[in-house]
Amino acid sequence: MSDTPPPASPSPWSDALLALNLFAVDPAGTGVALRAPAGPVRDAWLARLRATLPPATCVRKMPPMIGAEPLLGGLDLAATLNTGRKVAQPGFLQASNGGIIMAAMAERLPPGTAAILAGVLDDQVCRSAPNGAEEPCRIGLLAFDEGIDEEGLTPVLQDRLALHLDLTRLSHHDCSGGAAISVADLQAARTLLPIIGVPDEVLEALCSTAAAIGAGFVRAPLFALQAARAAAALAGRSVVTMEDAAIAARLVLAPRATWLPAEPPSDDAEQPEPPPPADQAPAEPPPDQDEQDKQPMPPDGAEILLEAAKAAIPQGLLEKLTAEGAKGQPRAGAGRAGAKRKGGQRGRPVGVRAAPPGSGLRLSLIETLRAAAPWQRIRAREKTGAGPLVRVRRDDFRVVRVEQRTRSTTIFLVDASGSSALNRLAEAKGAVELLLADCYKRRDQVAVLAFRGRDAKILLPPTRSLTRAKRSLSGLPGGGGTPLAAGIDAGFSLAEAVRRAGDSPTLVVLTDGRANVSLSGEGGRARADQDARDAGRRLRAAGHKALFVDISPRPNDQARGIAAEMGALYIALPYASAAAVSSAVMAASKRL
Amino acid sequence: MREPFPFSAIVGQEEMKQALMIAAVDPVVGGVLVFGDRGTGKSTAVRALAALLPPMRAVQGCRYHCDPGAGSGLCDECLAKTTREETRVPVPVVDLPLGATEDRVVGALDLERALAHGEKAFEPGLLARANRGFLYIDEVNLLEDHLVDLLIDVASSGENVVEREGLSVRHPARFVLVGSGNPEEGELRPQLLDRFGLSVDVTTPQDVPSRIDIVRRRDAYDRDPKGFAAKWGAADQRLRERIEAARALLPAVEAPDSVLEISTRLCMALGTDGLRAELTLLRAARSLASLEGETTVSEAHIRRVAPSALRHRLRRDPLDESGSTVRVARAIGEVFAA
Numbered sequence: 058m059s060d061t062p063p064p065a066s067p068s069p070w071s072d073a074l075l076a077l078n079l080f081a082v083d084p085a086g087t088g089v090a091l092r093a094p095a096g097p098v099r100d101a102w103l104a105r106l107r108a109t110l111p112p113a114t115c116v117r118k119m120p121p122m123i124g125a126e127p128l129l130g131g132l133d134l135a136a137t138l139n140t141g142r143k144v145a146q147p148g149f150l151q152a153s154n155g156g157i158i159m160a161a162m163a164e165r166l167p168p169g170t171a172a173i174l175a176g177v178l179d180d181q182v183c184r185s186a187p188n189g190a191e192e193p194c195r196i197g198l199l200a201f202d203e204g205i206d207e208e209g210l211t212p213v214l215q216d217r218l219a220l221h222l223d224l225t226r227l228s229h230h231d232c233s234g235g236a237a238i239s240v241a242d243l244q245a246a247r248t249l250l251p252i253i254g255v256p257d258e259v260l261e262a263l264c265s266t267a268a269a270i271g272a273g274f275v276r277a278p279l280f281a282l283q284a285a286r287a288a289a290a291l292a293g294r295s296v297v298t299m300e301d302a303a304i305a306a307r308l309v310l311a312p313r314a315t316w317l318p319a320e321p322p323s324d325d326a327e328q329p330e331p332p333p334p335a336d337q338a339p340a341e342p343p344p345d346q347d348e349q350d351k352q353p354m355p356p357d358g359a360e361i362l363l364e365a366a367k368a369a370i371p372q373g374l375l376e377k378l379t380a381e382g383a384k385g386q387p388r389a390g391a392g393r394a395g396a397k398r399k400g401g402q403r404g405r406p407v408g409v410r411a412a413p414p415g416s417g418l419r420l421s422l423i424e425t426l427r428a429a430a431p432w433q434r435i436r437a438r439e440k441t442g443a444g445p446l447v448r449v450r451r452d453d454f455r456v457v458r459v460e461q462r463t464r465s466t467t468i469f470l471v472d473a474s475g476s477s478a479l480n481r482l483a484e485a486k487g488a489v490e491l492l493l494a495d496c497y498k499r500r501d502q503v504a505v506l507a508f509r510g511r512d513a514k515i516l517l518p519p520t521r522s523l524t525r526a527k528r529s530l531s532g533l534p535g536g537g538g539t540p541l542a543a544g545i546d547a548g549f550s551l552a553e554a555v556r557r558a559g560d561s562p563t564l565v566v567l568t569d570g571r572a573n574v575s576l577s578g579e580g581g582r583a584r585a586d587q588d589a590r591d592a593g594r595r596l597r598a599a600g601h602k603a604l605f606v607d608i609s610p611r612p613n614d615q616a617r618g619i620a621a622e623m624g625a626l627y628i629a630l631p632y633a634s635a636a637a638v639s640s641a642v643m644a645a646s647k648r649l
Numbered sequence: 650m651r652e653p654f655p656f657s658a659i660v661g662q663e664e665m666k667q668a669l670m671i672a673a674v675d676p677v678v679g680g681v682l683v684f685g686d687r688g689t690g691k692s693t694a695v696r697a698l699a700a701l702l703p704p705m706r707a708v709q710g711c712r713y714h715c716d717p718g719a720g721s722g723l724c725d726e727c728l729a730k731t732t733r734e735e736t737r738v739p740v741p742v743v744d745l746p747l748g749a750t751e752d753r754v755v756g757a758l759d760l761e762r763a764l765a766h767g768e769k770a771f772e773p774g775l776l777a778r779a780n781r782g783f784l785y786i787d788e789v790n791l792l793e794d795h796l797v798d799l800l801i802d803v804a805s806s807g808e809n810v811v812e813r814e815g816l817s818v819r820h821p822a823r824f825v826l827v828g829s830g831n832p833e834e835g836e837l838r839p840q841l842l843d844r845f846g847l848s849v850d851v852t853t854p855q856d857v858p859s860r861i862d863i864v865r866r867r868d869a870y871d872r873d874p875k876g877f878a879a880k881w882g883a884a885d886q887r888l889r890e891r892i893e894a895a896r897a898l899l900p901a902v903e904a905p906d907s908v909l910e911i912s913t914r915l916c917m918a919l920g921t922d923g924l925r926a927e928l929t930l931l932r933a934a935r936s937l938a939s940l941e942g943e944t945t946v947s948e949a950h951i952r953r954v955a956p957s958a959l960r961h962r963l964r965r966d967p968l969d970e971s972g973s974t975v976r977v978a979r980a981i982g983e984v985f986a987a
Binding site for chain 1: 651686687688689690692744746747748749750751752758760763764766767768769787788791795813832853854857860861863864865867868871872
C-alpha cells in the first residue's frame with residue numbers, strides 16, 4: 058500500500074501540488090483557500106495550476122471590491138437607454154459558470170460579497186436580478202488570502218472551501234519537483250469522478266477522524282469525501298481506498314483541526330480487547346473484512362486517517378490550544394470573524410441609499426443619475442418646453458453609504474497578576490461584559506488582553522459578541538508576576554491593528570501599576586517600572602487614546618506616573634464594582 | 650434548478666423542524682430565528698420546508714399572489730377586479746441577500762415601461778414576492794441597518810408603502826420572517842429579535858453515528874439530487890398532508906384556562922416583557938396541538954414550545970453565566986413542578 062505516496066507528512070510543496078491536482082480534477086467540489094503572500098511561491102503554484110488545467114478552462118480574477126451588482130448582473134444602463142428597453146447585463150458569476158474564479162485579496166472581501174459567493178458555492182445556482190431567477194452557477198473558487206497574523210479569510214467562505222493551503226512559510230527554493238499531471242490524465246480522472254464509490258468504512262473513518270480533531274461539521278467530512286473521490290479518480294480507481302482518504306484527511310481535515318485527538322493512539326496496548334489482534338497495520342482495504350467489529354472499536358481505517366491528519370495538523374496548534382485552555386469548542390475560524398468582518402471600512406463605500414446629500418453624506422453621482430435615468434421620459438412629458446438635459450429631482454439623490462462614524466474598539470488590558478487578580482479580576486470581567494451588553498447600540502467592539510507571569514495574551518480579539526466574550530473571559534486565570542510593559546506593548550500592537558482596520562481604538566488599562574517583570578521577562582521592580590514607562594511613551598507617541606484605571610486598594614504614584622507617560626486619563630477606583638468600572642469607563646471614554 | 654433537499658431527510662434538529670412546521674401551519678406565530686454553528690443545515694431546512702408546503706390559492710396574474718378567498722388584505726388591483734380568476738402557486742420563499750439595495754427590496758420604478766413608453770409603473774421588489782410566503786435572511790445578524798429598519802416596519806404593519814413622485818403604491822407584504830445566523834459573528838438588534846416569534850439554537854450533533862448519517866445523506870443528495878428527492882418523496886408527502894390537516898384543524902383548537910394560567914406563570918417567572926411572549930407561546934402551542942391532530946392545547950404542548958417561544962425574549966443579564974436556554978429550562982422546571 059505504501060507504493061506511491063509517502064505515508065507520513067510529505068513536504069509542504071508536494072502537498073500543495075497534490076491539493077492543486079485535486080482542485081483541477083473537481084474545481085466545483087473542492088475549492089481552495091490559498092494563504093500566501095503575493096510572491097514567487099504563489100506564482101509558482103499558480104503557474105503549475107494553469108499548466109495542469111485544460112487550456113480551455115475559463116479562469117477569471119475577481120477583485121475584492123467587486124460590488125453585488127457586477128457580481129450578480131444587473132441592468133446595462135447604456136444599452137437600456139439606447140434601445141429604450143431593459144437590457145440585462147450578465148454578472149461576473151454567471152459569466153464564470155463552469156470555470157474558476159480567483160478571488161484576489163479575499164481576506165478583504167466585504168461580508169456581503171462573501172455571503173453571495175457562499176450562497177453560490179452552497180447551491181450552485183446564482184439568484185440574480187429583481188425577479189430572483191435562478192441560473193446554474195458551478196464555479197471553482199480559489200481564494201487568495203494575503204492576510205497577516207489574525208487577518209484572514211472570512212469563516213463564512215473559508216468553511217465552504219475544501220482545501221486550506223498555507224504556503225506562507227515556503228520559500229521559492231522549496232518549489233521544485235513533483236511531476237505535473239497531463240491533460241489527458243486529468244480528463245480521464247474527471248470522467249471517472251462521477252462513478253466513484255465510497256465504501257462505508259471509509260465514510261465512517263472520515264467522519265470519526267473529523268470529529269476526533271474537531272474539524273467542524275458537516276462540511277469538513279463532506280469535503281474530505283469529495284477530496285478522497287478526486288484522489289481516487291487521479292489514481293484511476295473507481296472505489297475510494299484508505300489511501301485516498303488519508304490524503305483527504307491530511308489536506309482537508311488537518312487544517313481545520315481545532316483540538317488534538319483525545320488520547321494518542323499509541324496506547325493501543327491497554328485497549329480492552331483489540332478484535333483482530335495485531336492486524337498487519339494499514340494494508341487491508343476490503344470493506345467486508347471487518348464486518349465483525351462494527352460498533353465496539355472505531356474501524357482501523359479511522360486510526361490510519363487520524364494518524365495522517367495528526368501528522369499534518371499545523372504546527373503551533375497545540376501551543377495555541379493549551380494557551381486557550383483548550384476547553385469547550387474553540388472553533389477554528391469563528392473566533393476571528395468579528396475582527397475581520399469589519400476590516401478597513403472607514404471611508405470605504407459600502408453601497409448607496411436614497412437620501413439627499415449634505416450633513417456629511419456624500420452624493421453618489423453615478424447612482425443618482427441611474428436613479429434619475431428611467432424617469433427622464435416621464436418628466437419630459439410632464440414638463441412641456443425645453444428643460445435641462447437631465448432632469449434630476451430630490452428623490453433621485455443617492456448618497457454613498459460608508460461607515461458613518463468609525464466604530465470604536467475598546468481594548469481592555471487586564472492585569473491578571475497575583476497582586477491584582479484575586480480582588481479585581483472578577484470586577485474587570487464583569488465590567489467587560491456589561492460594556493459589551495451595551496455595545497450593540499453603540500456599534501462598539503471590545504477586545505480583552507490579559508497580562509500575567511511573563512507576557513500578555515489576547516483573550517478576546519475585537520468582537521461585538523457577548524457569547525464569545527463570556528466564553529473567553531470565563532477561562533481567564535490569575536496569578537504570577539506583573540509584566541506591565543509587555544502588557545502595554547501588546548495593547549499597543551493590537552491598537553495599531555485596530556487602527557489599520559479603520560476603527561478607532563481606546564485602551565483601558567486595569568492594573569495596580571506595580572510592575573515587577575521587565576520586558577525581557579526578568580524580575581526586578583526598577584527595571585520593570587522603567588520598561589513600563591517606555592512602553593507607555595511608545596503608546597503616547599502613536600497617539601492612542603488610553604484610560605488608566607488604578608484598581609489597587611491604595612492608589613499610588615507609581616501607577617499615576619505610568620499613566621502620565623502613556624498620556625492616559627488616570628482614574629483610581631479602589632473597591633469599585635463591575636458596574637462602577639463600566640460606567641466610569643463609559644463616562645471617561647466620552648472625555649477622551 | 651436543483652431539487653431542494655427533502656425536509657424529511659434532515660437528521661435530528663428536532664426543535665428547528667418543529668419551529669418551522671409550527672410557523673408553516675400558523676404564520677401568525679411570527680417568524681423563526683435559527684441561530685447556530687455553521688453547517689448545521691439552517692438554510693437547508695428553510696428551503697426544504699418551502700418545497701414541502703402545499704401550493705396556495707392565489708389570484709391569477711396578481712403580483713402579490715393575493716388570496717382570492719380573503720375578505721381583506723388584498724392589493725389594490727385585486728380589490729378593483731370584479732372577478733378574480735383563481736390559480737395555484739407554490740408558496741414563495743424569497744432570499745434576501747445581504748447586499749440587497751433598498752430598491753430591490755421594496756420595489757422600484759419599472760424600468761422597461763418607463764424607458765420604452767414613458768409610463769410610471771411599479772416593479773415589485775422582494776417584499777412583494779414574499780407576500781404570503783417566507784422571507785429568508787441568511788446571516789441576518791450581518792444585515793445592514795437601513796434594511797433592518799425597513800424590515801422591522803414592514804413586518805409589523807404587514808404592508809409595504811412606496812411613495813415617490815406620484816408613484817404611490819401600497820401592497821400587502823405579510824410574510825414569515827426566517828432568519829439564520831451565527832451568534833459569534835454579531836448580535837441581533839433587539840427590535841428585530843422581537844419580530845421573530847420563535848427562535849431555536851441549533852448545534853452540531855456530537856455522536857459519530859448521526860454524523861455519519863448526515864454526511865451519507867448529504868453526499869447522496871449532492872451526487873444525485875433528483876434520485877434522492879424521489880426516494881424521500883413519500884415521507885415528504887406525509888408531512889405535507891400533516892401540515893394541511895393541521896391548518897384545517899387549527900381554528901378548532903381550544904386552550905383551556907389552566908393552560909392559559911400556566912403560560913402566564915411561565916412568562917412571569919422569566920420576566921419576559923409584554924404580552925407578546927404570552928401570545929406567541931399560546932399560538933405556537935395551539936399550532937403544535939393541531940399538528941398532532943389534537944383539539945385541546947395541553948400543558949405538555951406549552952412545555953415543548955416554551956424554549957423556542959421565550960428564549961430570545963429574556964432580558965439579558967450579562968453577569969448570569971447560564972445561557973437563555975438553561976434559564977428557560979429552569980423556569981419550566983419551577984413552574985411545572987408547582
